[in-house]
Amino acid sequence: METVECIVVGGGLAGLSAAYGLASAGVEVMVLERGDYSGAKNVTGGRLYVKPIRGFYPELWDEAPFERPVARELVTMMGDGAHTTIEIAADRFTGERPQSYTVLRAKLDQWLAEKVAEKGAMVVPNMKVDELLRKDGRIIGIRAGGDEIGAQVVIVAEGVLRLLSSEAGLTAEPRAKHYALGYKEVIELPAGVIEDRWHLNPGEGAAQLFMGECTKGMLGGAFLYTNKESISLGLVVGMEALRMRRDGTESWQLLDAFKELPQIKPLVAGGTVAEYSAHSIPEGGISQVPKLAGDGYLVAGDTAGLSLNALVTVRGMDFAIASGYYAAEAVKKAKAAGDFSAAGLASYEASLRDSFVLKDLETARAIPGFMENPRLFTHYPKAVSRLLENVYTVNDQPQAGLFKKAWKGAKRDFMNVATFKDAWSMRKI
Amino acid sequence: MPMKIDAKLGLDVFKLDKEPHIVIDTEVCKTVCKDEACLYVCPADLFERDDQGRMTVNWEGCLECGACLICCDHRALTWTYPSGPFGVQYRMS
Numbered sequence: 001m002e003t004v005e006c007i008v009v010g011g012g013l014a015g016l017s018a019a020y021g022l023a024s025a026g027v028e029v030m031v032l033e034r035g036d037y038s039g040a041k042n043v044t045g046g047r048l049y050v051k052p053i054r055g056f057y058p059e060l061w062d063e064a065p066f067e068r069p070v071a072r073e074l075v076t077m078m079g080d081g082a083h084t085t086i087e088i089a090a091d092r093f094t095g096e097r098p099q100s101y102t103v104l105r106a107k108l109d110q111w112l113a114e115k116v117a118e119k120g121a122m123v124v125p126n127m128k129v130d131e132l133l134r135k136d137g138r139i140i141g142i143r144a145g146g147d148e149i150g151a152q153v154v155i156v157a158e159g160v161l162r163l164l165s166s167e168a169g170l171t172a173e174p175r176a177k178h179y180a181l182g183y184k185e186v187i188e189l190p191a192g193v194i195e196d197r198w199h200l201n202p203g204e205g206a207a208q209l210f211m212g213e214c215t216k217g218m219l220g221g222a223f224l225y226t227n228k229e230s231i232s233l234g235l236v237v238g239m240e241a242l243r244m245r246r247d248g249t250e251s252w253q254l255l256d257a258f259k260e261l262p263q264i265k266p267l268v269a270g271g272t273v274a275e276y277s278a279h280s281i282p283e284g285g286i287s288q289v290p291k292l293a294g295d296g297y298l299v300a301g302d303t304a305g306l307s308l309n310a311l312v313t314v315r316g317m318d319f320a321i322a323s324g325y326y327a328a329e330a331v332k333k334a335k336a337a338g339d340f341s342a343a344g345l346a347s348y349e350a351s352l353r354d355s356f357v358l359k360d361l362e363t364a365r366a367i368p369g370f371m372e373n374p375r376l377f378t379h380y381p382k383a384v385s386r387l388l389e390n391v392y393t394v395n396d397q398p399q400a401g402l403f404k405k406a407w408k409g410a411k412r413d414f415m416n417v418a419t420f421k422d423a424w425s426m427r428k429i
Numbered sequence: 430m431p432m433k434i435d436a437k438l439g440l441d442v443f444k445l446d447k448e449p450h451i452v453i454d455t456e457v458c459k460t461v462c463k464d465e466a467c468l469y470v471c472p473a474d475l476f477e478r479d480d481q482g483r484m485t486v487n488w489e490g491c492l493e494c495g496a497c498l499i500c501c502d503h504r505a506l507t508w509t510y511p512s513g514p515f516g517v518q519y520r521m522s
Contacts, residue, residue, distance in 0.1 A: 034513075035516075036444075036518045039519065039522075040519055041493060041510075041518075041519065043494075043522040104522060105519070105521075105522050106520050106521055107521075127513070128512050160495070161498065161499075163510065174499045176499050179496075179499050181496045183492075183494070186521045239470065239496060239499055239500050242500070243500045244464070249469070250469050250471070251470055251496075252471075252472050252473065252474050255472075256431035256432075257431075259431065260431060273437065273440060274440060275520060276437040277517075277522040278473065278492040278496070279492075279494050280494050280495050
């Protein structure tokens with residue numbers, strides 16, 4: 001059996017980030033990617049929070065092929081025929097070092113794969129790994145087609161579905177309760193139109209999240225990210241909610257219905273749909289993070305469940321890159337000590353626990369449970385829009401005073417035991 | 430008029446494998462399954478029942494999200510990624 005020092009299963013952001021760190025340190029590393037190129041099988045909403053990862057490989061990020069720095073953040077609560085949008089535009093979101101950028105994965109991942117190859121790693125496309133090889137409880141390599149390749153350590157960054165790692169007993173199989181389905185259209189629009197529609201300075205971007213009617217009250221929401229010359233428009237829906245639907249609505253129909261809403265139509269008018277894509281998303285939070293390392297292996301990125309939907313901020317790619325970085329650091333240490341056992345690789349989990357990755361997931365421990373509350377996606381978006389619609393309404397009747405209108409709405413929709421309970425449960429998130 | 434789902438899939442680049450990467454144990458669908466989650470969750474609308482009521486999947490248009498696999502509680506699906514150079518190849522996403 002041919003052997004290399006390190007095999008990375010999956011050439012996405014986690015795998016590539018690990019390979020970059022290892023190749024830079026002269027470790028022999030081979031990345032196996034099943035797509036035609038890195039990014040060919042990847043989907044993001046999406047936006048990358050780059051602030052958390054600037055310290056890792058600082059030479060990379062200034063030249064990365066990002067789309068637009070996000071200058072405007074919008075969240076839209078959708079009721080029956082009435083939407084309320086809150087918008088925050090802060091100088092501090094952009095400037096010299098923007099905190100986040102919209103991205104498209106085919107471009108971003110291919111670029112990173114080239115950087116990894118420049119550092120001397122082998123990045124092999126069109127190579128699907130079929131099995132993680134186990135011997136005496138240790139991962140000793142992989143099988144791809146008819147070929148077996150041995151490695152002192154395997155970094156498993158195979159993606160969200162954990163097909164190989166759960167088969168090998170390293171992770172649990174995904175369950176619907178802990179996952180969401182994301183799907184989107186990339187819709188081409190000229191840069192000037194995007195900037196006019198979202199009130200952006202040239203080159204700047206917007207990120208808009210929607211909750212409520214867009215998912216018919218199911219856990220999840222819609223998203224819209226402005227790229228350079230396209231927008232990514234899609235939905236994220238909790239799989240358990242989707243699975244249990246009994247009204248005949250199918251996932252793909254929700255996106256069509258969303259696009260047809262009178263409040264959304266003008267945002268996409270004149271656009272040309274260029275691509276339709278879908279991906280599963282880990283949303284189980286820290287309670288679903290598996291054992292991160294064992295004899296001869298490390299688990300990184302989506303495979304490790306490292307993503308965080310904190311309602312207004314949605315993260316995953318920064319965690320993937322960070323986990324790849326720390327995986328590389330751990331492997332370098334293991335190599336120096338000549339010990340690729342669980343003990344030799346234990347610094348990986350320790351570093352992640354010490355970093356924002358597991359700290360932020362720990363802080364958000366209660367969020368997955370909090371989001372199971374259906375009122376978040378049914379009652380509140382409607383109630384907020386109803387209250388404000390009423391405040392803004394003028395008709396042929398004498399109008400109640402502003403305070404009275406608002407108070408009436410608040411009393412009806414917010415002054416009740418259920419809302420107090422919900423507010424109380426919010427203290428944990 | 431919304432774009433038809435087939436037309437949307439027509440925008441994507443697919444490299445077709447000779448063998449299906451999703452195989453359905455139709456006996457399980459017939460005898461055990463009551464919820465038919467695959468019909469609701471698949472974002473490409475690939476699952477349907479044929480004339481005899483057997484569950485089928487048009488795997489050629491698969492976006493490889495795995496939602497059907499995660500949501501099938503009855504283990505009726507044998508699901509792998511398409512091999513080698515096959516399956517969807519996203520150009521943007």
